[in-house]
Amino acid sequence: MTGMAAVRARALNWVGIVPFAVFVGLFLILPTLYIVVGAFRTPDGAFTFDNIIGLNTASIRNAYWVSLKVSFLSALLGCAIGFAIAAAITLGGLPRQMRNPMITFSGVASNFAGVPLAFAFIATIGPAGLITMYLRTELGINLRLYGWNLLSTWGLIVTYLFFQIPLMILIITPALDGLKREWREAAEVLGATGLQYWRMVALPILFPSILGTMALLFANAFGAVATAIALTGPSLNIAPILLYAQIRGDVLGSPNLGYALAFGMIVITGAANMIYIMLRIRAERWLK
């Protein structure tokens, strides 16, 4: 091939990904960049940090704080409970027929988010839900008197767990399967108890996977809008609902402050995902 023809062939190679590049550019990168740039601009287009500083009001701080709390706690509990269930179906000595239904169900439940999920929980532990009514009429227990309210931080956490736990099960089960029997045997030969094996061998190997998945679950909960809106309406002050209200009606009274609010969300989910990716790479050193 002559030089000119080679250059042309190389150029033709690039033509093949032009549609993808245009799509990702126009409908993912540019819209995001627009928001990020807008967060550092005055309405006239000059550079400024005022919008970021403007986020530091009681109401916005509170929205971020509640969001962080809900995301962190639902990720933490989702990890712990999901891990326990995954360990039960992989290493717990349960009948094998119980494993596949749990995995299949996890696949369904991790995709059953959004508006219908909120309805399911309202019908169950909402003010007139199945459990609420059962406890009140049959056992005389009024959950409200015990401070239970589905339309609250903890209500949101309990609801989010319905997709957080299955996601943890789906991600951590292969990692648990990857624990080699030889490691356990080697530990036992050296005189380790079951607890010592877990504390000194298995958990250190699984630790990056667990922490990484937790970061993923955190980001997953932080960006969730639909479940929260269907559950609480606009009443609960969390970052995604505040942003939703801002996009609909400029409740903050400044478009650029809205960009800064969205930028803050990207930073938080971006950081969580960075942690996930870094820990994932570490985890793969042992589990192959």
Place this chain on the structure above:
Amino acid sequence: MNRFMAWIAFLFGATYFALPLLGMAEFSLSMRRGVYSLDAYRAVLADPQFQATFAFSVVMALFTIAFGILLVVPTAFWVRLKLPGLRPLVEFLTLLPLVIPAIVVVFGYLRLYNTSSWLPMTGTAMGTNILLMFGYAMLALPYMYRAVDTGLRAIDVATLTEAAQSLGAGWGTILAQVILPNVLPAVLSGAFLTFAIVIGEFTMAALLDRPAFGPYMQILGANKAYEPAALAVIAFAITWACMALIQLVTRFSKHARAQR
């Protein structure tokens, strides 16, 4: 003791998963006082708004799937064949929709493609529908791309392409008649997952103000008592069906391959 703990964990999980499903099923049947009935389902199914929004979302899902296949299959194929060095970058880009919250992306759409912008897509209903479809394709991109790329890994793309070329096939023929049939199970998995995502999607449709199923469910939830539970049961059944179809397709393809 260990097995005992395993049972506790399993039963706790099973109870936690079963109760909300039981709750929504029971609630959806309780519209008539004192007796179980299908009244809530009847009310929902007869609602013209339900029919219109559900049909809208089904059509959106089908267009999103068609667009997703047309975009992802050639791209994944081309990157594997001609630009393997670009794979990490392309993979990273396809995972970005999991990192950037959808609400932020749609916020950008509203600013970039509004009526006073260079590409006023939100100016007409059709333009907004197309914009929403692109948004859905973006949401589904991580799943679609990963499914197709995994499917391509299982076949020898280079050899198949050369064989087809030496028989005189052009790129279109290669993609449609050689590559696509080979990765069809993967494409179908991605398609069903896309369907499950699009059918109940709320944020993008609501902010772009389109009459989709997700916003309809949310409005109904704010105004009615029993119908939302019936909708939740329907939505759960759709999600379940999509996942079952994915499993079926995967199992079927394994079977076909083993037979050869």
